[in-house]
Amino acid sequence: xxxxxxxxxxxxxxxxxxxxxxxxxSAARADTPRPMMVLNGVSKSFGQMQAxxxxxxxxxxxxxxxxxxxxxxxxxxxIKTLAGIYAPDAGEILLDGNRLALGGPSDARRxxxxxxxxELALVPHLTVEENIVLGREPRFLIPGSIDRRVQxxxxxxxLELVGFDGDPRGKVANLTTARQQLVEIAKAxxxxxxxxxxxxxxxxISERDATNLHAIIGDLKRRGVAIVFISHRMRxxxxxxxxxxxxxxxxxxxxxxxxxxxxxxxIKAMVGRSVxxxxxxxxxxxxxxxxxxxxxxxxxxxxxxxxxxxxxxxxVGLAGLVGSGRTEFARAVFGLDRRTGGDVLLHQLPxxxxxxxxxxxxxxxxxxxxxxxxxxxxxSVCDNLTLPALWKIFPxxxxxxxxxxxxxxxxxxxxxxxxxxxxxxVRTLSGGNQQKVVIGKWLPIExxxxxxxIDEPTRGIDVGAKAEILKLIEGLAAEGCGILMISxxxxxxxxxxxRVYVLQSGTVRGELSGAHLTEEAIMKLAVHHDS
Amino acid sequence: MxxxxxxxxxxxxxxxxxAPLDPELxxxxxxxxxxxxxxxxxxxxxxxxxxxANFTNVLRQASLLFLIAAGATLVIIAGAIDLSVGAIxxxxxxxxxxxxxxxxxxxxxxxxALAIGISAGLANGILVAGLRLPPFLVTYGMLWILSGGALYxxxxxPITGFPRxxxxxxxxxxLGIPVPILIMxxxALAGSVVLHMTTVGQQMVMxxxxxxxxxxxxIPVRRNLICVYVASGACAGLAAVVALGRVNxxxxxxxxxxxxxxxxxxxxxxxxxxxxxxxxxGTALGALLLTIVLNAMNLxxxxxxxxxxxxxxxxxxxxxxxxxxxxxxx
Numbered sequence: 001x002x003x004x005x006x007x008x009x010x011x012x013x014x015x016x017x018x019x020x021x022x023x024x025x026s027a028a029r030a031d032t033p034r035p036m037m038v039l040n041g042v043s044k045s046f047g048q049m050q051a052x053x054x055x056x057x058x059x060x061x062x063x064x065x066x067x068x069x070x071x072x073x074x075x076x077x078x079i080k081t082l083a084g085i086y087a088p089d090a091g092e093i094l095l096d097g098n099r100l101a102l103g104g105p106s107d108a109r110r111x112x113x114x115x116x117x118x119e120l121a122l123v124p125h126l127t128v129e130e131n132i133v134l135g136r137e138p139r140f141l142i143p144g145s146i147d148r149r150v151q152x153x154x155x156x157x158x159l160e161l162v163g164f165d166g167d168p169r170g171k172v173a174n175l176t177t178a179r180q181q182l183v184e185i186a187k188a189x190x191x192x193x194x195x196x197x198x199x200x201x202x203x204x205i206s207e208r209d210a211t212n213l214h215a216i217i218g219d220l221k222r223r224g225v226a227i228v229f230i231s232h233r234m235r236x237x238x239x240x241x242x243x244x245x246x247x248x249x250x251x252x253x254x255x256x257x258x259x260x261x262x263x264x265x266x267i268k269a270m271v272g273r274s275v276x277x278x279x280x281x282x283x284x285x286x287x288x289x290x291x292x293x294x295x296x297x298x299x300x301x302x303x304x305x306x307x308x309x310x311x312x313x314x315x316v317g318l319a320g321l322v323g324s325g326r327t328e329f330a331r332a333v334f335g336l337d338r339r340t341g342g343d344v345l346l347h348q349l350p351x352x353x354x355x356x357x358x359x360x361x362x363x364x365x366x367x368x369x370x371x372x373x374x375x376x377x378x379x380s381v382c383d384n385l386t387l388p389a390l391w392k393i394f395p396x397x398x399x400x401x402x403x404x405x406x407x408x409x410x411x412x413x414x415x416x417x418x419x420x421x422x423x424x425x426v427r428t429l430s431g432g433n434q435q436k437v438v439i440g441k442w443l444p445i446e447x448x449x450x451x452x453x454i455d456e457p458t459r460g461i462d463v464g465a466k467a468e469i470l471k472l473i474e475g476l477a478a479e480g481c482g483i484l485m486i487s488x489x490x491x492x493x494x495x496x497x498x499r500v501y502v503l504q505s506g507t508v509r510g511e512l513s514g515a516h517l518t519e520e521a522i523m524k525l526a527v528h529h530d531s
Numbered sequence: 532m533x534x535x536x537x538x539x540x541x542x543x544x545x546x547x548x549x550a551p552l553d554p555e556l557x558x559x560x561x562x563x564x565x566x567x568x569x570x571x572x573x574x575x576x577x578x579x580x581x582x583x584a585n586f587t588n589v590l591r592q593a594s595l596l597f598l599i600a601a602g603a604t605l606v607i608i609a610g611a612i613d614l615s616v617g618a619i620x621x622x623x624x625x626x627x628x629x630x631x632x633x634x635x636x637x638x639x640x641x642x643x644a645l646a647i648g649i650s651a652g653l654a655n656g657i658l659v660a661g662l663r664l665p666p667f668l669v670t671y672g673m674l675w676i677l678s679g680g681a682l683y684x685x686x687x688x689p690i691t692g693f694p695r696x697x698x699x700x701x702x703x704x705x706l707g708i709p710v711p712i713l714i715m716x717x718x719a720l721a722g723s724v725v726l727h728m729t730t731v732g733q734q735m736v737m738x739x740x741x742x743x744x745x746x747x748x749x750i751p752v753r754r755n756l757i758c759v760y761v762a763s764g765a766c767a768g769l770a771a772v773v774a775l776g777r778v779n780x781x782x783x784x785x786x787x788x789x790x791x792x793x794x795x796x797x798x799x800x801x802x803x804x805x806x807x808x809x810x811x812x813g814t815a816l817g818a819l820l821l822t823i824v825l826n827a828m829n830l831x832x833x834x835x836x837x838x839x840x841x842x843x844x845x846x847x848x849x850x851x852x853x854x855x856x857x858x859x860x861x
Contacts, residue, residue, distance in 0.1 A: 400728070
């Protein structure tokens, strides 16, 4: 599709004359083996969390550089730093040997760095052409006007490079994800990008589209574009990569040639860390009767034939990469996403798809993002702590403030929530204490055979609160509740859960327990081996 | 906030004694103070202000403003908005007037006004909660539809003259107190009980503060949305009965001048347009404040051209004062 490399001429926006020729770049690379971009000791922290520490990285023209790592290993922070979204706390980024100061995403784009995020960033209501020139529209005579002819020509050339076969004047909203990706790549090329960063581009497109994308990446590579590629599909990594870098806990673990390694070694590098510092279970409980059972559950959010069983007294983990369907499963059981097939049985009885009924049948759902879904931040600790149990605390429908405050006080003492009064807005509490409120509000709905779904219970909170929260969850299991815990922290999953389902692409890929429950085993099931 | 350090030790926590007052209580007290200062100031400048005749008049005007804003306050607290209250009042009043003239029955007239208010509220609620359409658009569209309905129904001729027993609700006296004021007090009390002393009221507040969190807590968000819209429609229907009784005439433009002042009263009363905070007492105080400011301008013979200006100053002033007080607290 791109045979006449170099002779094609520039695809840059503007006069149509100037701009570095993509073909020339590849010639330049042959002569100079100097890296196009160098990261020296780049660090970035958010509060107490060190997202990146001392990362060194070299990126060469015309290479595909794959970044590997678990959820939270620092990949996203790294590419957001490259994109100019985050400014590093320490370290420097060199482009062609010159220090690069990225004040924002527009600086990165001007420097020739384009990032294609997992959530595509096209404007859905504009046409393909308009999206490609967006922000750098060719001017027609007077400022504010757009030269449609130049726009069309620029878009046509860029689209040709990526083999886009759709209508350039159609709206982006009507395109498939794969086609939208091509438009994003074309946009990057039209902006004369020399470094293309792609965050899991093949995670949400079909096999055929992925193969097509691989071919396009091959072409771009030959034209001297450097490609930084995040993927969890092992086969893809070994097919595409010129070099692979593994990140873990914000550090670069290694950079290697694919020929010099194996999938097993890479997975080990991704997970290998001391397990000792994490919370260990005090005791294990004998699993009792079945509390939750799903049979071939499918949902509009992409679940396919999910079969999961949770028993009384059991802590069951749901592991998998971001987007594997863990939260979607919780949402489908709770009745937040439309179910499209299969059955959900609670205590052997069908559970209708309705959050109100789910709560009344004793299900608790602690969501992942406590600020968006867990808390009414402006309201008081008391208001938040009594919300899901209003019907239980005040069965006749009349609410007394004193009674509500009493219930809240009991929970504050039991969970050791650090707050000055029941009237303090939850907004002012620390992350760990907020998380205690999000979990604690379910406690007044008593019952020892309840299903408790907890999504990422320890994310973004400090170590002390983490241990307290895990202990609380263990206590609920001891009372006979069935716990379904979603977590991206593999050591936590391995050390804390009795049994773990590993999800991938919206379905259960395997079930691990006992001696088989290891971080390596989970990662092996979680990543795509065969694609 | 994500990574705030824990407090070194958990403070022993016994009671809320000494804890800061509820922000809502604080805002009500502040409004009472402003209202008292305003009344005292105007009374010093003009001796007619505190006369029974003038004050009754002020309260009557404020009561109509409050009635139309009361239900809409609940809608805003629950995180939505109702722009159709003025149009609901118009249509309810016009059709009720027609029914009274055709049948001679006051009771049927009142029933008609309330039924139209409730039906319009139900329609709003179903469109917003059931079909998940944006509240602003639904109720703005409803405004035009209901106004159009009233225009068509009246055919350009106002209906005037109603039986005495019907006008009692708008212009009568009970124990020496104008009936609309009694209706205002009863509505404010009933609404406050629902909002502050029932679980449903608390649910409305919480879903206004964070709809997603309320849904995940098993709150019947959609049912509650329908309820607040029905309440808003019913209040507008009740306001129509009071307005008809007072002006003794129905015309298809009578509700239009009430919509924007009613929203102003709600906001001056301390209810957040973003939902999750607000009180009916606040709306009552807001309606009183706005009415008294305009009344004082009349008494002090300040040209009526300045009245919208004054309303705007009161509105922005209230917002600024709240923002200033809240900032100082935190």
